[in-house]
Amino acid sequence: MGHEVGGTVVEVGDDVDIEIGTEIVLNPLVACEECSCCEESKYNLCRDLQVIGAQRPGAYAERVTAPASNVVPLPDGVSPQAAAVSEPVTVAFHAVMQSPLRDGHSVAVIGLGPIGLGLVQLVKAAGAGPIFASGHREARRELAAECGADVVIDPRETDPIEQIRSKTDGGVDVAFEMAGRESALNDAINATKPGGHTTLVGVFEDDVEIDPMDLVNNERSVNASAAYRTGPHADRDFSAVLEKFATGEIDHEPLVTSRIGLEDIVDDGFEALANADSGEVKVLVQP
């Protein structure tokens, strides 16, 4: 495993034009570049997509191999440690690009994992507001406020729909579903105003129910965002995010809650993240 990877190039294959010692981030999505989606340049939708850290050996290791086209050099001022955190933020960046978000739009972010928190920072930097952020874990709601959310909501304490509608003109312009849960999806859709839009980013494990007539009667729209651009475009979304890291527009520090060695990854990584009370968001592993 391990698909959020910053590091230093130590060896290259023949005909690879990357200098040894270059500090880089890996785009972990390896597209086949032959299927119908790849032919349409929709490489993130590749029918035979392989992921470094899933179908290919991952980066919970001292060294990992990757195609040269998946290597994205870091701009000055961005460390490989920071770059490892750029992966979830790049998922958020792609989602913002897939949404109709514009300067001045009101936004609801439902689900406050690392991608949701990165998204709060991105929409803030894009001039959106007010930003409502809803999530179950207290530590993450506090981080959402730190990342720029104007109103944070515990959906178990307060009805997010009521709160968002009362503080806007009947709902937000754009909502993002970042949790992969039925309740979060319905909260996101219902948080939008008539004619509003919801972009799905969360990973759903089960079928969910929504009310399609609510979409029809209110002309609410829904679309979805999958990871980020890759293949011959592997550097594009990543470079845009890394540039925001370099300028300070995005601060990765609030997302990193612990730094550990590879030998502690089970107890202090996986177990800690599975425990809702741990307060962990991103655990940075340094092999």
Ligand SMILES: [Zn+2]
């Ligand atoms: Zn393909």
